[in-house]
Amino acid sequence: MTEMAVGIFTRRQPSARPGRLSGRFWTVCAISIPLAVLSVPALAQDADDPSGASRVALVIGNSAYQNVTPLPNPANDAELIAEKLWESGFEVIESIDSDRETMLADLATFRSRLREGSEALFFYAGHGVQVGGRNYLLPVSVAPASPEDLRAQSVDAQLFVDIMDASGARLNIVLLDACRNNPFTEIDSEDAEDIATRAITVGQSRQEVERGLTLLSEASSGGLAEMTAGDSETMISFATAPGAVAFDGTGRHSPYTASIAENMDEPGVELAELFRRVRGGVRERTDGLQIAWTTSTLENPFYFKPDTDDLRGSTTGLGVEGDTLGGLPPRRIVDRTFWRAIRDTDRLDAFEAYLRTRPDGAFVDEAVARIAALGGDPDAVLATDPALPDLSAQAQVGQTASKADVIERLDRDVHAVPIGVGPRDLDLPATASDGWVYVSRTPRLGEVRGADGSVIDQGSVHYMQPGDVPEFEPFVGSNGGLEALEGLALGQDGATDPVGVEIEVYVDACDMLAGNPYDSERVTAGTRQFILDRNFDAAIVACELAVDRQPEVVRFWAQLARAYRAAGRYEEAREWQVKAVEAGYVNAMVYLGQMHLDGQAVAQDFARAYELFEAAEEAGDIAALTALAWVHRAGVGVPQDYAVARGFYEQGAARRNDWAMTNLAEFYQKGLGVERSPELAERWYLQAANSGELTAQTRLARMYQDGDGIPQDFDKARFWFETAASRGVPNGLTRLGIMYEQGQGTATDVEAAARLYVRAARAGDGEAYFRLGRLYASRTPLFDDPARAALLLERAIEKRVYGAERELAKLHETGRGVPKDMARARDLYAAAAEGNPWAARDAGRAFASDDGVEPDFARAAEWYRRAVEGGVPWAAWDLAKLTEAGRGVDRDRVGALVLYATALGLSDDQNLARLVGEATAGYDDVAFVTAAQRLLAASGDFAGAADGVLGPGTRQALAEAVAARNAGLPPEPVTIETLAALAAPR
Structure with missing residues (x-):
């Protein structure tokens, strides 16, 4: 074997697990990441395409390692950075405790969102190693028995850097908080045996495994290798300097992450200055033993929070119609916002919705207690399908710290003011109630007005009379954050007293969970229908509470109606939709029109629907364009006219409505009123997919996978299935799993396929149950469990998945995992044969069998004949034998x-x-x-x-x-x- 240089950049806290080192652990860091451009095929993108977000971040934090040392802080560190970046206007792809396929899927989404001129950032915290001059970031699923396994099971760090470099982004920032211990020098006996068992199961000998593990443990060497940032404007920062050490810290966060986070919040700090401060902060936190290291080719300034008085328009996805990521904000933001909305209620459904949607949230214990106190059953809410195996990471380590961060932020004594609901009073200290006040700081995320309605500016002096209460109203256009109003109360004798209040600006839970991406009056990027359909119970609770607390905000009425409609509660949806329309809310006209179109709690009335769509379109609503297109496409109330429909879709596409783009693509893919053009279909699907439209992503992937009028390209198919899987699209997860299982566009990886199938099945995808069941029935190493296969296939049959009956029949026929039952097998084959001639042949064989049952050759001949009609050659052979012998048919x-x-x-x-x-x-x-x-x-x-x-x-x-x-x-x-x-x- 050739000599390998393996350096480690990872981290560790003292572990409570037996057999591991404890105490404050540190190690030398070795990293080498040249910025040469990797041969990554670029996606077709228009450099002038305005739909892309200006700020995009991929944040990965891996703590819950299954087979090497778990790490307390990385997941918590990543959640903190994701929160800070989102409040700085970034669109954040957050990846916590991820296996390899999830890391690659999230990277694909990151890549799809980068544009010419973007500001791109990648943050990673977790284990990492260098092997042979290449650097690998370790997923939580990593279980290598050799350096070769390590390469295959990890993700090359260079890939992240090269994708950013090739994207055309204006600026690239890479932050690696991973320079810690070698996880392979401290594998305890239990983990080592788990790795060995896995390797032996897939065909390696124990001697090979022991030799491979020895190579891994002995291969670490060297210090941090110097590197250059290449030609693009790039800054790369590591937790420690060449040859130095990195500490994980004794608090909630690593010294490096904590220093970055505290400096991100300060407005007007340029990036170079910020990392000078980070360097000092890390040195101070580690008593001078650790020095953060940065290399940069930046030429232009960059600010996480520019020092401006107005941040309107900074929210990623808000300034462009119809372009949003397709996912909710970072975990902490959603967790805190939803709990803030429900914590003072006594609604059982509120806490059940929290527990279902936030099973690892900071307030799970409180939610469980509240559910029990209100007469509910928290175990029923958290129940999972016992048929599904647990292939996920172990319970998250470091969650105590993460929860403490969220709870501490929520419980701060601040004025919490939601965006877009009007002004809120600010209670100043008594010292400012009668006299002159010098205002030294005003919030940048909104406007403070005095009792007389005048704007209070920074640097101004105001006289405050007793009873005067200033008010604060956030601007629409930011993601919120912590702010302050500060000043000095001026006494008669010249003395001064500091006065001030802390303010938290936030997006209301109703806006976050039910805001419409195609609504021009939305206050945040919005939630795609796919996300709302999965979380409608939480959205209903949040919006009902929002309407109760702010009954004058018509936007909440429309969003509540949208949530009700997603839940199929049409009567309530109609009530609030009508109220919103009568109040002049334009976007509500479209959805009330759709209810008239579909006859949902109203009389089906095509004329009324068209009237509402036209009125909304005239008022500038882009969703109305796709609604009008559908009316002419389907020919409901008007003659079917694909040309007119296409005209409306083209208008919508011109205004960046990605659902209009998706439908245009379908027109060209299927030749609806136009000459079929796979090339134009690909172009429109690509634009919509880059905009974040999930249906477009999966359809485009299928076109590449099948070679539907365009060259078959498994790499591109995998990329777009990954983007859909990253956003949790169930069938996207399943199709990506199939690519891993069959080795399409990637090395065959059955373990990755199984993990993806489990995630898809948990999200309700029937095909995933079928694929997983067939895998467990196949005698594949690591997955030979026919009893589980039978359970999974039963679930697939319940979901009417094609082929599931046939696979379960095979188990009953052979008695694998279930009692041998030829009668049951016959019934299942017969059911499967309705749409599968090969299953008809199986049914024929089962009816001809005398294995525990009386043969029925007449029925066998019937099924063989059907199979022959379906083109099954072996069924013709079987029927020939019966005909030759005169069994079940005339000789x-x-x-x-x-x-x-x-x-x-x-x-x-x-x-x-x-x-x-x-x-x-x-x-x-x-x-x-x-x-x-x-x-x-x-x-x-x-x-x-x-x-x-x-x-x-x-x-x-x-x-x-x-x-x-x-x-x-x-x-x-x-x-x-x-x-x-x-x-x-x-």
């Missing part, structure tokens, strides 16, 4: 010969050809001629009697039929090959 040797020929004509299987040859060797010339006459008569090529005589009429019909079929055979003597040519499909 007919010539008919059997026709069936043997049919089997041969349907297949080029050499084994089948051999068996047919052996079976027909004893037939005489008369039988062959009679069979030929029957076949010629069946095809309309012969009108004579099937008498076995090779007369002139038969000879002529044979010659013409053989020539017409280009069989290349002499017309006589008649052979089984001649019969096969006559029996073959034309």
Whole structure:
């Protein structure tokens, strides 16, 4: 084996697990990441495309390692950074405790969101290693038994850097808080045995495993390698300097992450200055033992929070119509916002919705207690399908710290003011109630007004009379954050007293969970229908509470109606939709129109629907364009007219409505009113997919996977399935799993496929149950569990998944994992045979079997015949045997010969050809001629009697039929090959 240099950049806190080192652990860091551009195929993107977000971040934090040392802080660190970035206007793809396929899927989404001119950031916290000069970030699923395994199971850090570099982003920032201990020098005996067992199961010897683990543990070396940032404007920062050490810290966060986070919040700090401060903060936190290291080719300034008085328009996805990521904000934001909305209620459904949607949230214990106190059953809410295996990471480590961060932020004594609901009073200290106040700081995220309505500016002096209460109103256009109003109360004697209040600006839970991405009056990027459909119970609770607390905010009425409609609660949806329309809320017109179109709690009224759509379109609503397009496309209330529909879709696409783009793509893909053009379909799907439209992503992936009018490209198919899977699209997860299982566009990885199938099944995808069940029934190493397979296949049958009955029938037929039951197998095969001729053949075999049941040859013959009609060659062989013996059918040797020929004509299987040859060797010339006459008569090529005589009429019909079929055979003597040519499909 060639010599390998393996350096480690990872981290560790003291572990409570037996057999591991404890205490404050540190190690040397080794990293080498040249910024050469990797050969990554760039996606077709328009450099002038305005739909892309200006700020995009991928944040990964891996703590819950399954087979190497778990790490307390990375997940918590990543959640903190994600929160800070979101409040700085970034669109954040957050990836916590991720396996390899999830990391790659989230990277694909990150890549799809980068544009020319973007500001891109990648943050990673967790284990990482260097092998042979390449650096690998370790997913929580990593279980390598050798350096080669490590490469295959990890993600090359260079890939992240190169994708950013090739994206055309204006600026790239890479932050790696991963320079810690070597996880392979401290594998305890339990983990080592788990890794060994896994490796041995897939075919390695114990000696190979022990040698591979030794290589891993001995391969770490060196310090941090110096590196250059390449030609693009890039800054790369590591937790520690060349040859130095990195600490994980004793608090909630690593010294490096804590220093970054505290400096991100300060407005007007340029990036170079910020990392000078980070360097000082890390040194101070580690008593001078750790020095953060940065390399940069930046030429232009960058600020996480520019020092401006107005941050309106900074919210990613708000300034562009119809372009949002397709996911909720970072975990902490959603957790805190939803709990803030429900914590003071006594609604059982509120806490059940929290527990279901936030099962690892900071307030789970409180939610469980509240559910129990209100007479509910928290265990029922958290129940999972016992058929599904637990292939996820172990329970998260470090969650105590993460929860403490969230709870501390929520419980701060601040004025919490939601965006877009009007002003809120600010209670200033008593010292400011009668006299002059100098205002030294005002919130940048909103406007403070005095009792007389005048704006209070920073640097101004105001006289405050007793009873005067200033008010604060956030601007629409930011993601919120912590702010302050500060000043000095000026006393009569010249003394001053500091006065001030802390303010938290936030997006209301109703806006976060039910805001419409196509609503021009929304206050945040919005929630795609797919996300709302999965979380409608939480959205309903949040919006009902929002309406109760702010009954004057019409936007909440429309969003509540949207949530009700997602839940199928049409009466309530209609009530609030009508109220919103009567109040002049434009976007509500579209959805009330759709209810009239579908007859949901209102009379189906196409004219009224069209009237509402037109009114909304005239008022500038982009969703109205796709609604009008649908009316003309479907021909409901108007003549069907694809050209008119396409015109509306084109108008919507011109205004960046990605659902309009998706439909335009479908028009060109299917040739609806236009000449079919896969190339134009690809173009429109690509624009919509880059905009974050999930349906477009999966359809585009299928086009690449199938080669639907465009070159088949598994790499591109995998990329777009990954983007959909990253956002949790169930069938996207399943299709990506199939690519891993079959090795399409990637190395075959059955473990990755299984993990993806489990996630998809938990999200309700029936095909995932089927794929997972078939995997557990297949005797594949690590997944040989036919009993579980039977449970999974039963679930798939309940969901009406094609093929599930046949797979379960095989288990019952053989008695694998379930009691052997041929009667049950027969029923299942028969059910499957309705749409599957091969299952019809299986049904025939089952009915012909005498294995614990009486054979039923008549039923067997029926199923074989159906299978033959479906083109199954072996069923023709089976039916020929029954016909030859007269079992279940009249004995007919010539008919059997026709069936043997049919089997041969349907297949080029050499084994089948051999068996047919052996079976027909004893037939005489008369039988062959009679069979030929029957076949010629069946095809309309012969009108004579099937008498076995090779007369002139038969000879002529044979010659013409053989020539017409280009069989290349002499017309006589008649052979089984001649019969096969006559029996073959034309």
